[in-house]
Amino acid sequence: MFSGxxxxxxxxxxxxxxxxxxxxxxxxxxxATMIYFVFKYNRKKGHKPKDIHGxxxxxxxxxxxPTILVLSMFYYGYMGFxxxxxxxxxxxxxxxxxxxxQWQFKYGDGKTTDTLYVPIxxxxxLNLESLDVNHSLYIPAFRIKQDVLYGIKxxxxxxxxxxxxxxxxxxxxxxxxHWQMYTKLVVMPQDKFNEWxxxx
Amino acid sequence: xxxxxxxxxxxxxxxxxxxxxxxxxxxxxxxxxxxIGIMYLVTIAFFFLVGATxxxxxxxxxxTPGRTIMGAQTYxxxxxxxxxxxxxxxxxxxxxxxxxxxxxxxxxxxxxxxFPRLNLLSYYIYVIGAILVLVSLFIPGGPIDTGWTFYIPxxxxxxxxxxxxxxxxxxxxxSSILTGINFVTTVHRLRAPGMTWFKMPLFVWATYATAxxxxxxxxxxxxxxxxxxxxxxxxxxxxxxxxxxxxxLYQHMFWIYSHPAVYIMILPAMGVVSEIITTFSRRTIFxxxxxxxxxxxxxxVGYLVWAHHMFVSGMSDTATWIFSLLTFxxxxxxxxxxxxxxxxMYKGSIDPQVPxxxxxxxxxxxxIGGLSGLVLxxxxxxxxxxxxxxxxAHFHYVMFGGTxxxxxxxxxxxxxxxxxxxxxxxxATISVITFFxxxxxxxxxxxxxxxxxxxxxxxxxxxKFAPLQEVSTIGSWILVGTxxxxxxxxxxxxxxxxxxxxxxxxxxTLEWHIPSPPPTENFEEIPxxxxxxxxxxxxxxxxxDK
Numbered sequence: 001m002f003s004g005x006x007x008x009x010x011x012x013x014x015x016x017x018x019x020x021x022x023x024x025x026x027x028x029x030x031x032a033t034m035i036y037f038v039f040k041y042n043r044k045k046g047h048k049p050k051d052i053h054g055x056x057x058x059x060x061x062x063x064x065x066p067t068i069l070v071l072s073m074f075y076y077g078y079m080g081f082x083x084x085x086x087x088x089x090x091x092x093x094x095x096x097x098x099x100x101x102q103w104q105f106k107y108g109d110g111k112t113t114d115t116l117y118v119p120i121x122x123x124x125x126l127n128l129e130s131l132d133v134n135h136s137l138y139i140p141a142f143r144i145k146q147d148v149l150y151g152i153k154x155x156x157x158x159x160x161x162x163x164x165x166x167x168x169x170x171x172x173x174x175x176x177x178h179w180q181m182y183t184k185l186v187v188m189p190q191d192k193f194n195e196w197x198x199x200x
Numbered sequence: 201x202x203x204x205x206x207x208x209x210x211x212x213x214x215x216x217x218x219x220x221x222x223x224x225x226x227x228x229x230x231x232x233x234x235x236i237g238i239m240y241l242v243t244i245a246f247f248f249l250v251g252a253t254x255x256x257x258x259x260x261x262x263x264t265p266g267r268t269i270m271g272a273q274t275y276x277x278x279x280x281x282x283x284x285x286x287x288x289x290x291x292x293x294x295x296x297x298x299x300x301x302x303x304x305x306x307x308x309x310x311x312x313x314x315f316p317r318l319n320l321l322s323y324y325i326y327v328i329g330a331i332l333v334l335v336s337l338f339i340p341g342g343p344i345d346t347g348w349t350f351y352i353p354x355x356x357x358x359x360x361x362x363x364x365x366x367x368x369x370x371x372x373x374x375s376s377i378l379t380g381i382n383f384v385t386t387v388h389r390l391r392a393p394g395m396t397w398f399k400m401p402l403f404v405w406a407t408y409a410t411a412x413x414x415x416x417x418x419x420x421x422x423x424x425x426x427x428x429x430x431x432x433x434x435x436x437x438x439x440x441x442x443x444x445x446x447x448x449l450y451q452h453m454f455w456i457y458s459h460p461a462v463y464i465m466i467l468p469a470m471g472v473v474s475e476i477i478t479t480f481s482r483r484t485i486f487x488x489x490x491x492x493x494x495x496x497x498x499x500x501v502g503y504l505v506w507a508h509h510m511f512v513s514g515m516s517d518t519a520t521w522i523f524s525l526l527t528f529x530x531x532x533x534x535x536x537x538x539x540x541x542x543x544x545m546y547k548g549s550i551d552p553q554v555p556x557x558x559x560x561x562x563x564x565x566x567x568i569g570g571l572s573g574l575v576l577x578x579x580x581x582x583x584x585x586x587x588x589x590x591x592x593a594h595f596h597y598v599m600f601g602g603t604x605x606x607x608x609x610x611x612x613x614x615x616x617x618x619x620x621x622x623x624x625x626x627x628a629t630i631s632v633i634t635f636f637x638x639x640x641x642x643x644x645x646x647x648x649x650x651x652x653x654x655x656x657x658x659x660x661x662x663x664k665f666a667p668l669q670e671v672s673t674i675g676s677w678i679l680v681g682t683x684x685x686x687x688x689x690x691x692x693x694x695x696x697x698x699x700x701x702x703x704x705x706x707x708x709t710l711e712w713h714i715p716s717p718p719p720t721e722n723f724e725e726i727p728x729x730x731x732x733x734x735x736x737x738x739x740x741x742x743x744x745d746k
Contacts, residue, residue, distance in 0.1 A: 080580025140653020151441030
């Protein structure tokens with residue numbers, strides 16, 4: 001049900017679905033109750049209003065239940081984040097260099113491109129660095145982003161399990177042509193990638 | 201009682217000057233909290249309309265892909281100005297400066313705030329700050345284009361008038377601090393006899409909690425701004441990594457103020473909601489103490505969640521999960537308030553008049569805003585949707601759907617009290633409905649676009665976003681049209697509306713015990729408080745419109 005171009009994307013969609021489902025139930029519950037009360041206790045019906053100052057049981061219930069709900073949301077969110085931050089030792093490393101207003105990807109053998117080519121089913125570590133102002137590497141289809149700063153080394157993990165071409169955007173405002181900092185992520189089969197990687 | 205006090209009571213504060221001047225100077229040099237409140241209203245409403253108009257132009261540019269009416273630099277300037285004006289000139293000062301000034305002293309049975317002259321000074325500091333913002337638009341260098349967050353290093357590198365614009369925010373901060381000090385002192389020192397802490401109306405509680413945040417948090421932004429100016433002017437390396445500074449430190453310092461500032465914006469609105477719900481349900485508030493305490497809890501925990509704006513900035517993973525956890529905790533007191541408000545309607549006698557309809561609007565829109573905050577508090581999802589339209593939608597639902605909606609709610613609730621006239625209720629009811637439609641058309645598609653991966657602060661967009669962008673822009677026409685329509689019929693009612701009585705809604709807090717508009721020093725005699733704030737059995741002895 002929750003699948004994407006990576007296992008992580010599916011997991012993020014699950015967390016989203018979990019939080020949104022609970023939220024929709026709460027929102028509809030609150031709204032329906034409110035509208036029901038407006039009709040039920042409408043002044044036109046001539047009820048005598050009743051002063052109820054509170055109810056300790058209710059107050060406890062609507063603190064404890066939401067606490068449990070939000071802690072569960074925290075837990076799922078944290079687990080998803082942890083898997084995103086985990087760096088295995090044998091990850092394939094690519095350096096990402098951002099500047100106003102373009103991306104550059106540098107591979108171990110000195111190859112430099114402006115499109116990000118990666119092999120499928122490989123854990124890839126992107127080392128992020130900016131040459132000027134703040135940028136943010138954002139790959140919406142994979143549900144991931146990380147700020148790219150000058151002088152501070154950030155990284156991002158990516159493990160694609162679907163072939164194809166995906167958008168990469170800059171998500172941190174970086175000046176005049178911020179909106180044009182789009183490029184592509186291309187996920188290739190391992191043999192095709194090797195072929196591309198080994199041609200000068 | 202002497203004849204003199206009766207004579208004062210007969211004349212409203214519009215007719216009696218509190219200084220030796222008459223005409224315009226009797227306003228510009230006034231120390232009357234009500235006149236200062238009205239001056240704030242005029243000034244702040246003006247900037248709100250400017251900010252809304254800028255928003256309208258931004259949406260117009262986004263109506264079609266590619267260039268529609270302006271270039272990228274203009275667009276970048278407009279979204280910065282929209283943010284700066286709406287945040288610093290409208291929503292932070294908005295409710296406390298207008299309605300806090302006008303009603304906080306009356307609701308606690310005082311003749312004025314504790315420091316009336318300081319109050320006038322706060323107003324002029326606000327005006328100076330506002331003028332500085334305007335000046336920064338027209339001097340060489342060009343209007344600021346950094347976004348309202350002024351993130352470093354871009355704000356150090358850009359050639360636009362950053363120093364002037366952020367100095368304006370620095371000046372505005374002092375206005376906020378002084379107002380905060382004034383309100384805290386007023387609440388501590390000037391409560392009428394019998395007005396114990398737990399007999400204060402909840403609007404007073406909320407404004408009081410807000411005032412503390414204003415006092416404690418605002419200096420942080422002041423210091424941060426000074427450091428940025430020093431860095432820009434003298435090239436001292438504080439935040440800019442090229443000079444050996446730390447750009448993440450800037451983000452921390454900016455949000456240590458700007459996140460609590462979110463609660464400066466929303467808390468007074470929550471106070472107004474408690475007032476309106478009780479008056480139109482004609483019964484006591486459900487859970488007075490939990491509501492009052494949740495204001496304080498929000499004010500306190502609100503300090504400890506700032507770094508949730510920075511989950512992808514590269515700060516440590518430990519800090520990241522701690523701030524995520526604290527962010528979920530701060531959601532709870534807001535939930536407590538919502539539940540108590542809805543419970544207050546239970547077994548009431550509900551008359552859904554215009555202000556009540558605004559509150560219903562608020563509860564729905566603010567709930568969406570708050571619940572969407574859970575998606576942003578959760579780490580896995582925040583990484584995906586932060587810095588996208590999802591965030592834009594979230595904070596417009598919270599700030600505009602929350603505070604903005606209640607700005608209109610408070611306006612419609614207290615208008616007859618402030619001006620002694622009633623507006624056209626049919627127009628007002630229509631406006632609530634068109635506001636609701638326009639608002640959701642404008643902002644709801646942004647949740648979807650955000651999840652689809654539309655980054656914020658983009659001059660242009662990929663073709664797949666075109667249909668939703670179009671819906672959003674059409675929503676902006678309905679929304680801004682409604683705002684101007686409301687402005688129109690309220691201005692019309694000022695002169696031509698039917699005269700309002702002292703208590704058109706059947707409210708029982710102190711402002712409804714005095715004439716509309718109130719006399720200069722509010723009360724002939726300082727009242728002695730014996731009732732709880734929302735004890736509607738008092739209505740038997742009061743005059744009100746049945």
